[in-house]
Amino acid sequence: xxxxxxxxxxxxxxxxxARLGAEELHDGVRDAEQAGAWPDRVLAVLRELxxxxxxxxxxxxxxGAGCLAKVAVLEELAAHDAGGLPATDQPGPxxxxxxxxxxxDRAREVAGASLDGRAGCVLAVVEEGxxxxxxxxxxxxxxxPSWVWVSQADDLCLLQVEAAAGTGRESADESPLAFHxxxxxxxxxTSAEVIGSWPLAxxxxxxxxxxxxxxxxxxxxxxxRAALASTLVYTTERVVFGKPVAHHQGNAFDLAAIAAxxxxxxxxxxxxxxxxxxNDPDAGFWATAAWVEMTETAMAVTDLGIQLLGGHGFxxxxxxxxxxxxxxxxxxxxxxxxxADADLxxxxxxxxxxxxxxEIT
Amino acid sequence: xxxxxxxxxxxxxxxxxxxxxHMRPIGVExxxxxxxxxxxxxxxxxxxxxxxxxxWETGEADGEDGxxxxxxxxxxxxxxxxxxxxxxxxxxxxxxxWDRGVALSLPGPGLGGAALRTTATPEQRExxxxxxxxxxxxxxxxxxxxxxxxGSDVARIQTRARRDGDExxxxxSKMFCSNGARADWVVVWATVDPGLGREGHRAFxxxxxxxxxxxxxxxxxxxxxxxxxxxxSLDDVRVSAGNLLGGESFYESRRGFKGAMAxxxxxxxxxxxxxxxxxxxxxxxxxxxxxxEYPTHGRRRQRALERIAEIRRGLHAARLLCMHAVWLAAxxxxxxxxxxxxxxxxxxxxxRAVSTAMDVIGEDAVRRDAMIxxxxxxxxxxxxxxxxxxxxxxxxARQLFGFPRDP
Numbered sequence: 001x002x003x004x005x006x007x008x009x010x011x012x013x014x015x016x017x018a019r020l021g022a023e024e025l026h027d028g029v030r031d032a033e034q035a036g037a038w039p040d041r042v043l044a045v046l047r048e049l050x051x052x053x054x055x056x057x058x059x060x061x062x063x064g065a066g067c068l069a070k071v072a073v074l075e076e077l078a079a080h081d082a083g084g085l086p087a088t089d090q091p092g093p094x095x096x097x098x099x100x101x102x103x104x105d106r107a108r109e110v111a112g113a114s115l116d117g118r119a120g121c122v123l124a125v126v127e128e129g130x131x132x133x134x135x136x137x138x139x140x141x142x143x144x145p146s147w148v149w150v151s152q153a154d155d156l157c158l159l160q161v162e163a164a165a166g167t168g169r170e171s172a173d174e175s176p177l178a179f180h181x182x183x184x185x186x187x188x189x190t191s192a193e194v195i196g197s198w199p200l201a202x203x204x205x206x207x208x209x210x211x212x213x214x215x216x217x218x219x220x221x222x223x224x225r226a227a228l229a230s231t232l233v234y235t236t237e238r239v240v241f242g243k244p245v246a247h248h249q250g251n252a253f254d255l256a257a258i259a260a261x262x263x264x265x266x267x268x269x270x271x272x273x274x275x276x277x278x279n280d281p282d283a284g285f286w287a288t289a290a291w292v293e294m295t296e297t298a299m300a301v302t303d304l305g306i307q308l309l310g311g312h313g314f315x316x317x318x319x320x321x322x323x324x325x326x327x328x329x330x331x332x333x334x335x336x337x338x339x340a341d342a343d344l345x346x347x348x349x350x351x352x353x354x355x356x357x358x359e360i361t
Numbered sequence: 362x363x364x365x366x367x368x369x370x371x372x373x374x375x376x377x378x379x380x381x382x383h384m385r386p387i388g389v390e391x392x393x394x395x396x397x398x399x400x401x402x403x404x405x406x407x408x409x410x411x412x413x414x415x416x417w418e419t420g421e422a423d424g425e426d427g428x429x430x431x432x433x434x435x436x437x438x439x440x441x442x443x444x445x446x447x448x449x450x451x452x453x454x455x456x457x458x459w460d461r462g463v464a465l466s467l468p469g470p471g472l473g474g475a476a477l478r479t480t481a482t483p484e485q486r487e488x489x490x491x492x493x494x495x496x497x498x499x500x501x502x503x504x505x506x507x508x509x510x511x512g513s514d515v516a517r518i519q520t521r522a523r524r525d526g527d528e529x530x531x532x533x534s535k536m537f538c539s540n541g542a543r544a545d546w547v548v549v550w551a552t553v554d555p556g557l558g559r560e561g562h563r564a565f566x567x568x569x570x571x572x573x574x575x576x577x578x579x580x581x582x583x584x585x586x587x588x589x590x591x592x593x594s595l596d597d598v599r600v601s602a603g604n605l606l607g608g609e610s611f612y613e614s615r616r617g618f619k620g621a622m623a624x625x626x627x628x629x630x631x632x633x634x635x636x637x638x639x640x641x642x643x644x645x646x647x648x649x650x651x652x653x654e655y656p657t658h659g660r661r662r663q664r665a666l667e668r669i670a671e672i673r674r675g676l677h678a679a680r681l682l683c684m685h686a687v688w689l690a691a692x693x694x695x696x697x698x699x700x701x702x703x704x705x706x707x708x709x710x711x712x713r714a715v716s717t718a719m720d721v722i723g724e725d726a727v728r729r730d731a732m733i734x735x736x737x738x739x740x741x742x743x744x745x746x747x748x749x750x751x752x753x754x755x756x757x758a759r760q761l762f763g764f765p766r767d768p
Contacts, residue, residue: 256754261706267682267685289673344670
């Protein structure tokens with residue numbers, strides 16, 4: 001079997017959210033940032049989908065559409081507006097932790113509360129040998145998180161932050177770099193109650209972190225796609241020195257190269273999603289690699305977007321500056337680049353070639 | 362996820378065995394002497410007797426039936442050679458892992474085969490591919506496009522094609538023709554009128570021994586020395602009208618040049634995939650070094666592993682680009698953009714992979730007997746052949762946002 005096709009079901013999901021994005025999100029991006037939330041009618045449609053349950057099995061309250069479906073939907077929404085996704089998609093990046101948790105009753109409880117909006121859960125990535133930070137610097141404000149999954153090496157831990165009276169969930173004083181439509185809060189962990197702690201299988205932690213990174217990579221892909229598309233529109237319309245900006249060879253070459261990178265990174269994202277759906281034990285490795293690829297690419301294409309818009313790119317009249325901020329922020333989550341590099345390095349020799357087997361019999 | 366069928370796995374196993382036992386040692390020897398293996402080298406006969414690479418790519422050798430996922434069929438419903446593009450891609454990648462130069466020298470239709478697939482009539486394909494059913498001798502095909510004055514800008518080719526009764530007369534010179542001196546036939550691109558630009562292009566099959574066809578030179582190269590790169594002249598070479606690929610009707614409007622470009626839409630991802638194979642070779646050398654020199658934890662081991670991870674990440678992305686491009690081609694879907702993406706993206710990534718592996722290995726990498734040193738010299742040509750990175754950027758720019766052609 002060999003193919004890059006999406007199933008008709010996934011294509012249908014994409015068309016639904018594409019319509020939603022075009023009709024309800026695209027023109028209201030700045031309003032959503034001001035409001036700190038996506039419009040209620042958007043949230044209602046996504047709850048109905050349900051966005052948060054696409055990649056959760058039915059046994060955990062989801063619809064079992066799979067990781068590839070989730071990634072495709074996130075990409076499409078992010079291409080219109082990524083701003084509200086962290087708050088809207090619950091359990092979102094923490095879904096890998098929910099799936100990996102050996103205490104299925106507890107996992108179902110957390111997933112259920114996240115899906116129906118009663119309480120949120122977030123994933124904190126802690127470097128091997130490091131202590132858990134006293135505070136998570138940024139989490140979406142709605143729903144305020146009641147649980148924090150902690151992924152450290154191949155261990156998984158669940159904390160309840162509601163128990164930390166007075167020091168648990170706090171609103172952040174200032175807006176974060178991006179994702180203003182998701183609001184902002186920070187979480188203190190100094191008095192958090194440990195609900196459970198579980199050792200996972202070898203590279204099981206990387207699967208958990210990989211799913212979170214894949215979530216971010218899918219959003220980055222949508223951001224990158226939108227940045228490229230809007231840059232192409234502007235640079236083919238705007239004339240400088242007698243011809244469109246894009247038709248000056250220096251710019252044309254940069255645009256062509258970045259288009260190839262966006263396409264390549266997008267294939268990596270979808271490939272990794274397919275690996276999760278196929279229960280590949282190394283999907284987390286390839287998802288982490290896809291996130292690194294996507295982070296570098298998104299930062300490059302959003303930077304180029306501003307650059308080619310010139311002074312306009314720096315203004316909030318255009319969305320180029322928003323995408324530039326989003327790309328940077330998504331590259332800092334879930335252990336950041338250094339954490340991802342450390343994860344990749346620790347597994348790189350053990351992970352087999354994903355296409356051509358090492359031994360052929 | 363992509364799962365490989367049994368036929369492809371079996372073919373990969375065959376190439377791997379041949380690569381380990383023959384291609385790598387022959388490649389090293391060619392690199393040392395600066396000469397490609399002679400056409401009567403026993404290895405080529407061995408390849409032919411095993412069915413040849415063309416058979417491995419098509420499944421002919423093991424009598425496979427068509428595979429719905431990979432089989433290609435022509436738009437008019439006529440049977441096409443059961444070419445399996447993914448298999449061709451992965452076999453090229455695997456062969457290049459062992460030695461790209463020797464891989465390019467393997468008996469088979471080569472680039473000429475790709476031209477036949479995109480341009481020839483079914484009868485012509487059958488006629489010129491028939492020679493590869495002879496497994497008792499090594500046979501090659503080739504394609505000649507580049508000229509001393511027309512490399513990247515193939516529209517400027519000057520080799521003339523003149524109709525004379527039932528024949529065509531070809532005059533000019535060609536260079537950078539892989540396996541051109543040993544080929545049974547060469548697909549030669551010529552123009553009926555340089556003033557017509559691309560619309561004047563025609564492709565002809567010139568068979569070996571045709572009077573006026575003379576090999577001038579076998580080039581000496583920095584790397585990839587396992588295959589011959591030939592220059593030849595065409596001095597009033599006469600071929601029959603039947604040697605015009607696709608027949609006269611094919612060249613109405615701009616189909617002639619489009620035929621050539623369609624050829625590249627197939628060969629560019631495969632060319633890029635060869636780079637992925639070379640990158641994998643560099644990766645394995647770096648891993649071997651780390652296992653040997655930094656077996657336990659430490660600062661250098663950690664840094665080396667991070668760099669190895671960087672190599673793997675890049676090669677994986679490049680490979681997916683190549684696979685996506687041939688997947689489109691296999692379904693007769695347009696893939697000009699994706700083919701150029703793969704060719705634009707992969708070679709610099711592969712060069713960086715080889716260079717990064719050298720960083721990991723350190724000073725030992727400069728030794729002439731170090732495989733990585735050879736890979737560094739071998740790999741650069743990938744960014745030049747089949748359209749340079751710059752040409753690919755032009756193609757992408759035209760496809761994506763109407764980058765204008767020169768007046």
